Amino acid sequence: MHVPSTVAARLPIGSDMDLTWIRQHVRQAAAELGFGLVQQTKLVTAASELARNTLVHGGGGHMECTPVARGRIHGLRLVFTDSGPGIPDTELALSDGYTSGGGLGMGLGGARRLVHEFTLDSRPGEGTTVTITAWASGPPYPRRAL
Amino acid sequence: MTCPRTEVIGAHVPVLTLGDVLLVTVQGDLDDQTAEYLRQDITRAVAETTATGVVIDVSGVEVVDSFLGRVLADIAATVKLLAARTVVAGIRPAVAITLVELGLTLPGLCTALHVEQALRLLREPSGTHRGAHPRQGGV
Ligand SMILES: Nc1ncnc2c1ncn2[C@@H]1O[C@H](COP(=O)(O)OP(=O)(O)OP(=O)(O)O)[C@@H](O)[C@H]1O
C-alpha cells in the first residue's frame, strides 16, 4: 500500500481552532491508511481529547503524526507534546472521573481505551508527552494457530 | 495603519421553529466557539419563545468528544430548567460506539434515532415515553 506523504505532519496546538485542524488531519490520515469508519472515529476522538489536554493543561504544544507499519498492516502514531506543568500522579490522572479542573476526567482514560497502544510520559515541571498508536485492522500481532 | 485582523471563529447554527419545537441541525466539525454559541442560541430561543421542546440533529456530526458531549448535556439541563425538553437525534453508530468506549454515556440525555422520531417523542406528554422507545439515561 502506498502511504501518501501528507500523512506525516507536525501540527501546533495553541488555540481551540488548532483542535479542528488536528481532528481533520487525523481523520484524513487514518482514512488514507485504510482505517474503517469506527476506527477512524475512535482515533480522531482520542486525538481530540489529548490535544485538548495539551492545550488546556499543558499550556499548548504540538502533535506529531507518523504512519507506521508492521508487515502489511498500517497504523498511525500520534505524539502529543507540551512543556507544561506535567502530571504528578499519572495513575491518578488516568483514572476515570479524576480531574484537576472542571472537566469530566474522562479524557485521558478514555483515550487510552480508544487506541491499541498508549504511553504517558510526564515529568513535573518539565512537561507531558502522550504517544498513541492505532492499527488499521486490529493490532498486528501474529495470529495464533487455531 | 494596518487593518485589524479579522478571523472567523465560530459560527451560529440556525435555530428553526416548528410549532412548539425548536429544531437545530449541527453539521461537520464543531469548534469550541460554535459549541458555545449553540448553547447560548438555544437557551435564548427557548426563553424567548413558547417552545416546549428542542431537537438537536447531530446526524451530520462525525466526532463527539467529551467537550461536545458535555455541551450537549449542559444544553439539555439548561433547557429543562426552562421547562422544555431536549432530544438529541441521529447520533451516528460510530460515534455511539466511541462514546461508550470513552466512558461518556451521557445519562440524562434523551435520544432518538432521527428527527422524525424525536418530534414524535416530544408530541407525547412527558412521562409517557413508551411508544417510541426513547433511550433515556444513556447506554
Ligand atoms: N498535558 C497535560 N499536562 C498537565 N496535566 C495534564 C495533562 N493532561 C492531563 N492532565 C491532568 O490529568 C487530569 C485528567 O485528564 P482528563 O483528560 O482525563 O480529564 P480533564 O481534562 O480534567 O477533563 P475532560 O477531559 O473530561 O474534560 C487533568 O485534570 C489534568 O490534571
Ligand SMILES: [Mg+2]
Ligand atoms: Mg481532558
